[in-house]
Amino acid sequence: MKFIQLHKQALKTTALIVFILLIFVFITSTLFGFDYNILNTSILFIFLFISIYFIFKISVKQFIYRQLKSVYKSTLFENEPSLNKDHLETNFESFLERIKEFAQTKHQEIEKLHNIDDFRREFLGNVSHELKTPIFTAQGYLLTLLDDDFDDKILRKKYLERANKSVDRLNFIVKDLDMISNLESGMELNFESFNIIKLITEVFELLEIKAAKKNITLSFDKIYDHPILVKADKERMEQVLTNLISNSINYGKNDGQTTISVKLKNPHSFVIHVSDNGIGIKEIDISRLFERFYRVDHSRSREQGGSGLGLAIVKHIVEAHQQKVFVKSVFDKGSSFSFTLDKVL
DSSP states (O other): OHHHHHHHHHHHHHHHHHHHHHHHHHHHHHHHOOOHHHHHHHHHHHHHHHHHHHHHHHHHHHHHHHHHHHHHHSTTSSSOOOOOTTOHHHHHHHHHHHHHHHHHHHHHHHHHHHHHHHHHHHHHHHHHHHHHHHHHHHHHHHHHHTOTTOOOHHHHHHHHHHHHHHHHHHHHHHHHHHHHHHHHTTOOOOEEEEEHHHHHHHHHHHHHHHHHTTTOEEEESSOOOSOOEEEEEHHHHHHHHHHHHHHHHHTSOTTOEEEEEEEEEETTEEEEEEEEOSSOOOHHHHTTTTSTTOOSSHHHHHHHOSOSOHHHHHHHHHHHTTOOEEEEEETTTEEEEEEEEEEOO
16 A cells, blocks of 8 residues: 555655746746746756656556565465556555455454364363263272172172163263264265154154153154155164154153154255253253253263263254254253254155
């Protein structure tokens, strides 16, 4: 921008000098009469100053043009715009605008990298904690069992069962971490047409024993007389439903209810709701529910077991299908998780 200001200042200076010379010629001619020598000298000076101005202008324009070309040819920008030597100010303003956009983009990228780095540190800390808990628990029971003086058979069996439970939990964590890793690296989905009502019924049957322990009823919101066909990876959708319904049972109240509904969202898709009248979720926690290892209630989560990755996996699978997942909840009244699926047309 300084070059543009310098160019304007040179134009003003040249115009002022020419104006002064013209006044000088006029005054001289008035006082001393018309003199060709004075006129010729004045014209020579005017021509000289105008020539200097144009030489200066062309030199500055050439310099700025070369500098802009050099910058645009560097790796700073993805593509080189068409520059016009006759529109120097426009070119320079455009360059400044691109610099601002470039700086803004880089600032956003740096902020994103900072966020990723913070997430990485938090994630590694969570993984370390989640893995250590079952490992140390199992190790403690096994070391006790290895004691030569430990002869209580009933207690021995109890310790082995607890050690086995810790190993199961460790297995869940490793398996779920592997699942998320595969999903992020672009796991191939096997799309097929299937009846979502039948799949939900099968998941109910898998989890009915778990629900019975808390006397929680698993049911549909109504009787679905006809198949509802969707197009998705059936195996992955079974996992989504299992995770959502299992969570509903884990955080449901005794003698509660988990209800599934399948509704038409638009002519091309359905929305599946998993609703319960459980303990609900505080509003402050809702935005972080799908983060890996995020715990709404740490003590209750430890008691229920699991990997702490269930909802993160749900989000990955649903978004891998180019679909969306939603959550609504009122603390102490219940929650509703829902996701969309393409309809078979």
